[in-house]
Amino acid sequence: MSHTQVTLDHKRHSLSHLLAQAVVDMFPEAKLAIGPTIDNGFYYDFELPRTLIPEDLPILEKKMKHLIRQNQKFEGHVEPCDQAIQFFHKINQPYKAELVADLKAKGETEVSFYKNGPFLDLCRGGHVEATSQIDENSFKLDRIAGAYWRGDETRPMLQRIYGLAFENRAELDQYLELRKEAERRDHRKLGRELDLFSFSENVGPGLPLWHPKGTVLIEELEKLAKEEEFKAGYVRVRTPHLTKGKLYELSGHLEHYKASMFPPMKLDGEEESYYMKPMNCPHHHMIYSATPKSYRDLPLRLAEYGTCYRFEDSGALFGLMRVRSMQMNDAHMYCTEEQFEQEFIGVTEMYLKYFKLFGIEKYVMRLSLHDPKELGKKYIDEPELWKHTEEMVRRAMKKAKVNTVEVPNEAAFYGPKIDIEVFSSIGREFTLATNQVDFAVPKRMNLVYTDENGQEKNPLIIHRAPLGTHERFIGFLIEHFGGAFPTWLAPVQAVIIPVAEAHEQYGKEVQRKLFEAGIRVELYASNESLGKRVRHGETQKVPYMLVLGDKEVEADSVCVRSHKSKDQKTVKFSHFLKSIVEEIQERKLNV
């Protein structure tokens, strides 16, 4: 094995051995379970004579560094299963014995061991050759957690130690810094601190209640999308949040999607059950087919701010990122094959426009394709149409000059799709939006138009939601902006801070003028200290604080403190008003 083949995974794996070795050194009676690598390091599970405390971690770390410096070699050998089981029983390591017994039951005859220094562990291998290949400053024991043996709550609860490990100290520090920043930007934490949303035990998990300040975010996004969609020739519809099951028999949802749906409701006096909608498409298709359509009506772009409901297991719910009620800026475009390319490019361009507006600089568009082996199972059985449609999408993306990564076997059952991953300003990845082609459902639901020659044809449908669900998108934006939203989006756009009571009247006048210009403005009255009020405006991440004292009252001016630049300057109030109105109207990202 040459040095160039030593991967980060090898180092992490080796560190987990060193951790076990250090633990055994500290607690000779420790019983060892498993110690795999994970995406930021490694962990190891132990049964120990006492509960670990945070203070144990530096001690163990020190021991590990000491072991690294010994430049221990990793050496492997194999043994028959029975012998290994016997061995582990003898040294009182029942978890290891159980692991070997299981491998034996699966047909293995031998298992491998690795030894570093005096420490011997059951192991598949994948280590450094010697511990000198590990930078002793590249790792850190991170935290202690409980974990059931084999994840089974009827088995013993073990103690898990997590370690972080990277190539070197710089990378470790960078990771720690990023993590700290991500914690500061955590959408659940900021959601609470900025009073954006909450969950209620009485309402139920995964069903966010949007407080006034969070609702501003949703409604500003809605306003943006309405304006952009009006310009792009969309029309809007509204549909109920439920439907008879019959609609989902027609659309195929009951067949393909039932597990993700809320359970049926049985109404008095009606035979059929009702379901809450997990998607808007079938409702839109009913509006499409409510009146006869001709080629002159296409492309028809139906948009809706619909709320959909999906059943997620309560254990899978997570803040705004995984919820049961989802507000969506959704739309379906019904078009002819000739119109497809332009429509698809139009949608892609709308995505790019939004990314720019929100300062999303890094994104990946994945073209999810079908898998010919799954035709008639996972995918509608139309091999030619699949090839044809995928080629159409490829061509459109090429024309839009957007790079795509092709991923087989990830399409929707009715056609290929573009999945978009964006990266927040601190580099975290979020899957936000999709743009899907549907060549199957129009036929299935008998959606038609009359072409120039009087022939009935099925339109193609593009399903698109460039902002994804608002819950997830707002969760993303909270992290992306760290709660310091651009002024047009900010729940409170300006606060007025009169220095003393004498300045309150002027403050109210300024407040009224801003309010009349449609600005979301608050006044922090002078019954609290100036410092406290400024700090509050700061923690609330309000874009502008207007501090008003004698000088300002006299000169009809405001002392503007910008949250973004931390600048402070005194300007005429009329000047400030003009500039904030413009900043909001143009939805500026930076000032």
Place this chain on the structure above:
Amino acid sequence: MSHTQVTLDHKRHSLSHLLAQAVVDMFPEAKLAIGPTIDNGFYYDFELPRTLIPEDLPILEKKMKHLIRQNQKFEGHVEPCDQAIQFFHKINQPYKAELVADLKAKGETEVSFYKNGPFLDLCRGGHVEATSQIDENSFKLDRIAGAYWRGDETRPMLQRIYGLAFENRAELDQYLELRKEAERRDHRKLGRELDLFSFSENVGPGLPLWHPKGTVLIEELEKLAKEEEFKAGYVRVRTPHLTKGKLYELSGHLEHYKASMFPPMKLDGEEESYYMKPMNCPHHHMIYSATPKSYRDLPLRLAEYGTCYRFEDSGALFGLMRVRSMQMNDAHMYCTEEQFEQEFIGVTEMYLKYFKLFGIEKYVMRLSLHDPKELGKKYIDEPELWKHTEEMVRRAMKKAKVNTVEVPNEAAFYGPKIDIEVFSSIGREFTLATNQVDFAVPKRMNLVYTDENGQEKNPLIIHRAPLGTHERFIGFLIEHFGGAFPTWLAPVQAVIIPVAEAHEQYGKEVQRKLFEAGIRVELYASNESLGKRVRHGETQKVPYMLVLGDKEVEADSVCVRSHKSKDQKTVKFSHFLKSIVEEIQERKLNV
């Protein structure tokens, strides 16, 4: 009995006797059932040897006029029940015999008969003295319908003849004209003709699908309300369309309101059932109580465009007037007792502002009060609080200088309310909106604020929905405007009609400029005749048609045809653009 006591009801009742007399004259074997008065005339149910045809009605009418001219007197007498039963059996009138038998079973010993000319009928009385008191041109037989005897579908199906009757011919004609106008303005008919909404068999009854043109109406109302509410200091929230049952146990909905709610949903892995929300209040209360509140936070005005779901029997559903999904411009104001009056007046003034905006000239505000006898049953058992709150509302309405009609025993279970009835431009009455006081639920749901002295207190809540449900309000507006909406509300605000192909390019330019100004504009291309296109714009009730020919192209002008005034005049395009933008911005009612 003096002539001054002859009421319209007496006349209608007498006419129903004359109808029966005419029917018996035509079909001597007719068996008579009942013949009451109704709010536009009367009807009578018969068992007849053949099915009536529309042509029978003028014949019967003629016979009735003949009987009127005979100046028959109405004379009453009583007979013992048994004798009456025997009599009706003898003359083969089994329905009448059954009616008397029922009266006897209820304890009556005698029944009254009235005779006019040779015709004798079982009757409680209430007639004209003589048929000369009836204007023979004041009535009209209207239509034939089927009706089960006693409304029971297991009993025989009878034939019902409806008659219209008023004081005189002029009133009858006025009624007929109004009815014709109401039919022309029927919201279901116009909803179809103007492509506003539809219902789908696959989605379910009472669940409207809002087409693009109908959605414009909803979203313009929403925009209006958002603007007005921002000005009035409301903040907005968003809440899910469902909740755990626990919330409705706390709020009392499950106890008081279950029959009007959709049935429960049982989720995998959760013990409690979920319900769709029939009202937004409890969700808003959860937002109120999500963070601690002090007197400084009050009044807090939480507004939401919520969609609520109520279970109405499918037989009770009617167009947009009675639906199962209801979009609501809802809000709850949480305030102290000192703030109550001003808040209540503020709400009332918002109603009046809306009425003016929509040209609603006639309305009635009813103050619905509790009934002391129903305390602890229909109403929360707080006699002093009831008196106190009702007096507060009375005082507020007086201060707002709004006349109210007091109606006992119509309050909500938690407090008194104002119900508002409005009249459309053709005089039809609609119950649209309510404004309710709630002094009970805050205590029940433990909603509190800390007052100036650090004491916990319950706020008062005002529930208000000045536009009622959007479904019903739009149904009302369709009738009120006869589908010819004011420009700001019109789904299509202007259509462009180039006279010939040569004018299309100019047409497109005009279209683009209007579109860029945010106007909803369509272009009717020249491949159809000018007359046909103008007629289409006319039936679609588009506020402005811009006809463009040589003269207009040359002079950069448009020939504007106003739907409202039917005027036609040529003006510079820039002039038209300025005036339509202003008309929309100011939400003008008339031009």
